[in-house]
Amino acid sequence: MPIHDYLTVLRKRWWVVLLTVATAVLVAYGGSKMLRSTYRAQAVYLVVANRADNGLNIVLRNTMNSYRELVLQPDALEQISQQLHLDVPGERLLRDVYIQPRPDEQKLIIEVDHSYLEQAQVIAEAVGKRIEEEVTRLNANLEGTDRINVVRIQRARLLSMKPNTRINVLAGAILGLIGGLFLAFVLEYLDDTLKDSADVERFVGLATLGAIPTLDAK
Numbered sequence: 001m002p003i004h005d006y007l008t009v010l011r012k013r014w015w016v017v018l019l020t021v022a023t024a025v026l027v028a029y030g031g032s033k034m035l036r037s038t039y040r041a042q043a044v045y046l047v048v049a050n051r052a053d054n055g056l057n058i059v060l061r062n063t064m065n066s067y068r069e070l071v072l073q074p075d076a077l078e079q080i081s082q083q084l085h086l087d088v089p090g091e092r093l094l095r096d097v098y099i100q101p102r103p104d105e106q107k108l109i110i111e112v113d114h115s116y117l118e119q120a121q122v123i124a125e126a127v128g129k130r131i132e133e134e135v136t137r138l139n140a141n142l143e144g145t146d147r148i149n150v151v152r153i154q155r156a157r158l159l160s161m162k163p164n165t166r167i168n169v170l171a172g173a174i175l176g177l178i179g180g181l182f183l184a185f186v187l188e189y190l191d192d193t194l195k196d197s198a199d200v201e202r203f204v205g206l207a208t209l210g211a212i213p214t215l216d217a218k
Helices: 003-012 014-034 054-071 074-083 090-094 117-139 165-190 197-204
Strands: 038-049 097-102 107-114 148-162
Touching: 003 014, 003 165, 014 165, 038 054, 038 117, 054 074, 054 097, 054 107, 054 117, 054 148, 074 090, 074 117, 097 117, 107 117, 107 148, 117 148
Parallel strands: none
Antiparallel strands: 038 107, 038 148, 097 107
């Protein structure tokens, strides 16, 4: 099919493409507004050793996962919930709290999902404080030079929000455009009527020599 024919189809069926795109955008926008918003807050903590020592740094990297497990437990999260007066079971918080150790960067990333941004930030800060307390407790049994410290380097802040209406609308427009183009060519393929001389030429494969004009009955 020559490029000219593709362009002809688009000129004839442009309304199909436009209608499909508009419908997809409206559906994406409406769906995004109907879903409950979820905010993700992120706090970042740096895990550092008291002294520059390769052996101690290796121990530090190996123990970062244990710091995560000390807090990411239903009982520990239940205590945090009670401190914040959340009235939320620890098992429920366990689904919304994420702690990601990054040994290569010596960082602990704490992320919390909640329907209210302020509440997500408060919980993230409380989880970080609990980690600091647990590490301090462990340091009590070590010599001062062998201790590992956890230091907050970023307060809890908004990381992302779901659903992202802008991205959803853009995705809807792209999908609508693809679907509209596909539908336009399907409709053209199913339409076997001859409307003008160009259709006749394509159907019979011959050039049009002449056409009988339409005369007004008057």
